[in-house]
Amino acid sequence: MLRKIFAAATLAGLVAMAAPAVAGSTRETLKEVHWSFESPFGQYDQAQLQRGFKIYKEVCSACHSLNQIAFRNLGDKGGPFWNPKYTPNDNPVVKAIAKDYQIADIDSDSGDAIKRPGVPADYFPSPFSNAAAARAANGGAVPPDMSLLAAAREGGPAYIYSVVTGDGTDAPAGLTIPDGKYYDPWMSGDVSSYFKNPGHKVPKGGFIAMPPPLIADRVTYDDGTKATIEQEGKDISAFLQWASDPHMEERKTLGLSVMIFLFLFSGVIYASYRTIWRNVGH
Amino acid sequence: MSDHPSTYQPNSGIERWLDTRLPIIRFGADLMSFPTPRNLNYWYTFGAILAFCLGVQIVTGIVLAMHYDPSGVGAFMSVQRGIMRDVNYGWLLRGIHANGASMFFLAVYLHILRGLYYGSYKAPREVLWLLGCVIYVLMMATAFMGYVLPWGQMSFWGAKVITSLFGAFPVIGKPLTELLWGGFAVDDPTLTRFFSLHYLLPFVIAAVVALHIWALHVPGNANPTGVEVKSKSDTLPFHPYYTVKDLFAISVFMILFAVFVFYMPEALGKVDNQVMADPLKTPAQIVPEWYLLPFYAILRAIPDKLTGVLALAGALGMLFILPWLDTSKVRSMRYRPQYRLFFFIWIVACAALGWCGSQEPDGQILEGVKTFTLIDADLNSVTWLSRFASIYYFAYFLVITPVLGLTEKPLPVPDSLYTPVLSHPAGAPAGAAAAPETKG
Numbered sequence: 134m135l136r137k138i139f140a141a142a143t144l145a146g147l148v149a150m151a152a153p154a155v156a157g158s159t160r161e162t163l164k165e166v167h168w169s170f171e172s173p174f175g176q177y178d179q180a181q182l183q184r185g186f187k188i189y190k191e192v193c194s195a196c197h198s199l200n201q202i203a204f205r206n207l208g209d210k211g212g213p214f215w216n217p218k219y220t221p222n223d224n225p226v227v228k229a230i231a232k233d234y235q236i237a238d239i240d241s242d243s244g245d246a247i248k249r250p251g252v253p254a255d256y257f258p259s260p261f262s263n264a265a266a267a268r269a270a271n272g273g274a275v276p277p278d279m280s281l282l283a284a285a286r287e288g289g290p291a292y293i294y295s296v297v298t299g300d301g302t303d304a305p306a307g308l309t310i311p312d313g314k315y316y317d318p319w320m321s322g323d324v325s326s327y328f329k330n331p332g333h334k335v336p337k338g339g340f341i342a343m344p345p346p347l348i349a350d351r352v353t354y355d356d357g358t359k360a361t362i363e364q365e366g367k368d369i370s371a372f373l374q375w376a377s378d379p380h381m382e383e384r385k386t387l388g389l390s391v392m393i394f395l396f397l398f399s400g401v402i403y404a405s406y407r408t409i410w411r412n413v414g415h
Numbered sequence: 416m417s418d419h420p421s422t423y424q425p426n427s428g429i430e431r432w433l434d435t436r437l438p439i440i441r442f443g444a445d446l447m448s449f450p451t452p453r454n455l456n457y458w459y460t461f462g463a464i465l466a467f468c469l470g471v472q473i474v475t476g477i478v479l480a481m482h483y484d485p486s487g488v489g490a491f492m493s494v495q496r497g498i499m500r501d502v503n504y505g506w507l508l509r510g511i512h513a514n515g516a517s518m519f520f521l522a523v524y525l526h527i528l529r530g531l532y533y534g535s536y537k538a539p540r541e542v543l544w545l546l547g548c549v550i551y552v553l554m555m556a557t558a559f560m561g562y563v564l565p566w567g568q569m570s571f572w573g574a575k576v577i578t579s580l581f582g583a584f585p586v587i588g589k590p591l592t593e594l595l596w597g598g599f600a601v602d603d604p605t606l607t608r609f610f611s612l613h614y615l616l617p618f619v620i621a622a623v624v625a626l627h628i629w630a631l632h633v634p635g636n637a638n639p640t641g642v643e644v645k646s647k648s649d650t651l652p653f654h655p656y657y658t659v660k661d662l663f664a665i666s667v668f669m670i671l672f673a674v675f676v677f678y679m680p681e682a683l684g685k686v687d688n689q690v691m692a693d694p695l696k697t698p699a700q701i702v703p704e705w706y707l708l709p710f711y712a713i714l715r716a717i718p719d720k721l722t723g724v725l726a727l728a729g730a731l732g733m734l735f736i737l738p739w740l741d742t743s744k745v746r747s748m749r750y751r752p753q754y755r756l757f758f759f760i761w762i763v764a765c766a767a768l769g770w771c772g773s774q775e776p777d778g779q780i781l782e783g784v785k786t787f788t789l790i791d792a793d794l795n796s797v798t799w800l801s802r803f804a805s806i807y808y809f810a811y812f813l814v815i816t817p818v819l820g821l822t823e824k825p826l827p828v829p830d831s832l833y834t835p836v837l838s839h840p841a842g843a844p845a846g847a848a849a850a851p852e853t854k855g
Contacts, residue, residue: 173678201496277690281495284681285689321699377689380499380506387507388677395673399666406659413453413651414833 161318161337163291164298166367170374174389176382177375182213184354185372188365190230191352193279196271196343198259201280202376204231205253211382212375222253234258272313274342283370284377287321290370295319297346298366305336314340419632421445450650451657452638454832458533459636460664461526467665468519469624473617475512476561479505483564485610487603490566491691507676514675516558517683520706522668523551527734532758534746535637541738543630546623548734553620555707560613562704566606567688572701574609575601580714583721600694641746642832649833700775708772709765713808715776716801718791726805733812740812742820750826754819761811764804771801 169178186207189199207214207230208221216224231251236258240247251258261267267275277285286292296319304316307330316324322339347365354360375381423444425431434441482502484493498505527547530536536544563574578595582588597604635644644650651657675682683705687698703711710727717723733740748755774797784795792798 201492201500206500281689285686287686384506384510384677384680388673391673391677392670395666395670399663399670402659402663402666406663409655409659413656 159323159337160321160339161295163288163319164295166291166294166370168290168371168374170371170381173385176385177211178371179213179215180356180358181368181371182375184356184358184364185368185370185375186213187352187354188347188369189279189372192346193369194257194260196260196267196276197279198261198276199257199279199376200259201256201278203254203256204234204251206379208253209379211379213372224253227253231255272342276343279373279376281377283374289377290374292319293373294366294370296341296343297369298362305333306330307333308336311340314342315344317341419445419448419450419635422448446632447652447654447658449632449653450635450644450647451653452636452644452649452832453651453656454638454640455636455657455660456639457660457664458525458529458639460661461522461529462631463661464522464665464668465519465526466624467668468515468522469617469621471511472515472519473621475508475515476614476617479508479512480610480614483610485564485607487566487606487692490564490606494565495689506680510676510680511672514672514680514683516561517675517704517706518668518672519554520558523554524706527551528762531737532748532755533637533639534641534741534743534748536738537741537746538738539634540630540637543627543634544738545735546627546630548731550620550623550627551734552731553616553623557613557616557620558704558706560609560616563606563609564613565688566692568690568692568696568698569685569688569701571601571692571694572698573703574605576701577703578605580720580724580727583724585721602694637746638832639747639749640829640832641749642829645831649831702773705769705773708770709768710772712768712772712801713805715772716798716805730805730808733809737812737816740816742817743823743825744820745825745828747828750828751819751823752826753823754815757811757815757819761807764807764811767804768801768808771797771804776801 169175169181189197204227205221205224206212208219208224208227209215212221214224214226214230215221216226219225221227231253234251234255234257235248236251236255238247238249239245259267261270264275283289283293288295296317299317299319304310305328307328308316308324309327309329310316311327316336316338317340318336318338320339320341324339325335327340328335347362347369349362349365350360351365352360358364421441421444423434423441425434425440430440433439479498482493482498482505484490484497494509498509500506502508530544530547559573559577563570578592578601581595582592584591593599595605595608596602597608635650638644685702702708710730713730714723714727717726743751743754745751748758776796776798777792778797779793779795780797780800781795786794788794789799792802
């Protein structure tokens with residue numbers, strides 16, 4: 134009795150703490166996507182990460198920084214351009230990507246501020262020199278840094294996918310959209326003060342300052358994949374998931390060994406326990 | 416320790432030499448041979464599990480501190496870019512440390528519930544219980560300050576909400592808050608002093624744990640029957656009987672721990688904390704970690720801030736005065752069916768408070784039902800559920816426990832803790848079991 138109730142209470146507690154706070158319940162249900170990295174054994178799809186990186190480079194990076202990621206990270210194990218033949222610093226693909234970027238530096242002879250081509254050790258430069266400049270260029274909203282975007286939003290990659298592919302949604306009748314904003318059913322927010330349509334429910338979602346970012350064939354994929362909006366959306370979401378959680382593959386691989394070890398270890402200890410207590414009344 | 420005679424025999428010259436100067440080997444040997452009731456069940460393994468948790472937190476924490484920058488500008492990046500991405504196995508260290516806090520609290524709550532159920536707080540173990548309460552309060556302070564260190568949105572705003580509570584006190588409130596902040600708002604100095612204290616407090620906890628174990632070894636363990644040890648045949652040496660049992664429990668506990676660390680490292684966190692602290696942008700909902708939610712619910716249940724803070728402190732205070740509130744002569748709830756029922760309701764009330772703490776205060780319990788407003792809140796709201804649960808929480812300690820102890824007719828209590836053991840089918844002849852040669 135005691136045991137069962139405690140077990141139930143513990144379980145309820147675990148469920149309650151695992152269930153995220155329901156602050157985002159005012160938004161539309163996220164679109165369902167199947168990801169290669171979902172299951173406890175799931176890993177990233179390297180080709181998808183490469184396609185996603187292309188979207189970041191050619192579309193997102195115009196406004197969004199990625200300031201926790203260095204070029205070398207692209208060549209890390211589990212990363213988009215990982216190649217077992219090279220270290221991340223020697224990886225020719227990574228070197229070529231880095232070289233395309235101009236990095237602010239100080240000339241060591243003259244002390245002048247200069248720009249030089251990037252090397253793998255450099256971090257992705259921000260598109261704006263500071264937050265005020267970013268705000269001024271984007272109608273008052275700072276485009277969030279993308280390094281942890283997938284981890285910083287309820288729903289992670291499914292949320293990103295829904296937002297970037299969802300812009301075909303027409304704004305519901307009766308909703309006044311503020312200048313420079315777009316209606317987005319997946320944003321958490323409250324649009325009730327902008328909604329006048331008696332007899333209708335206030336639509337879910339909120340406003341977003343980002344214009345619909347994707348169109349079909351916005352990029353040309355190197356691997357020949359057809360660049361539909363859905364494909365682009367999936368790829369960028371997967372890339373951003375990797376950016377948020379670059380050690381996932383390592384974590385799951387080590388996790389499997391640890392779990393196997395712990396089960397065996399528990400078994401051995403349990404056998405010792407039974408042996409030691411064999412003739413002992415308790 | 417207590418009336419447990421030392422059985423240690425120094426075997427070599429160096430042991431004899433040391434034994435007359437610093438009998439530390441004797442101390443360890445006596446700890447290991449400590450007579451322990453033979454009927455302890457798995458609920459009694461949480462003490463060892465908690466010692467394991469404290470060790471894990473200290474070891475991982477010390478390494479994390481090597482890579483951490485306690486400044487407003489650097490903290491977030493040193494955690495997210497440094498530890499989580501670049502430090503070798505930094506993701507693992509932080510995963511263990513952050514989830515370890517939750518595991519620590521899970522274990523401490525089960526440990527406390529065990530103490531409540533079996534009446535472990537009663538004479539002669541009041542000091543043992545009080546030291547445990549002190550450890551629990553220190554743990555909460557340590558965990559709260561640790562949560563601030565990554566300097567994400569929830570770190571910052573959580574710090575702001577909790578430190579502002581001290582401002583509710585008249586006269587001393589303002590200077591106390593400014594002392595905590597190291598300024599006039601939560602800022603760099605707050606973060607730096609929290610880091611310093613977060614490093615200090617675990618060692619204070621370790622010291623109080625030493626006292627807790629000392630206080631345990633004076634009267635010896637309580638046990639599920641609540642009947643004191645009466646003869647040597649009631650006990651077994653701690654080692655190997657309980658070392659192996661505790662180790663098995665720790666190993667199983669580690670499986671649960673590892674599930675979180677390796678497969679859902681962020682499940683217990685808040686997504687907002689992945690965004691760097693921004694004093695100008697309040698998150699939609701500020702929620703503490705799960706283990707503090709019941710107290711947060713009690714705080715919010717009361718419209719007046721000072722009363723709320725006092726209720727929060729009082730909720731903890733109940734645990735401290737419990738040994739003197741319980742009037743029953745019977746220790747274990749095994750023999751107190753009525754009290755046991757109220758205890759289970761109390762657990763449900765605590766769980767309800769935890770749930771309430773995670774919800775918006777004006778959220779509805781029954782969707783779409785509007786009743787009437789009473790004391791600033793609709794009756795069908797999270798606030799009122801918190802109020803009912805809080806009332807029960809306090810009534811359990813202040814009314815039910817003292818009154819029921821006098822009125823309840825307990826079930827017959829066995830003469831010795833070994834009596835129920837002997838009636839057990841696997842029970843061995845008394846005495847034989849305690850003989851060392853029977854161990855495998």
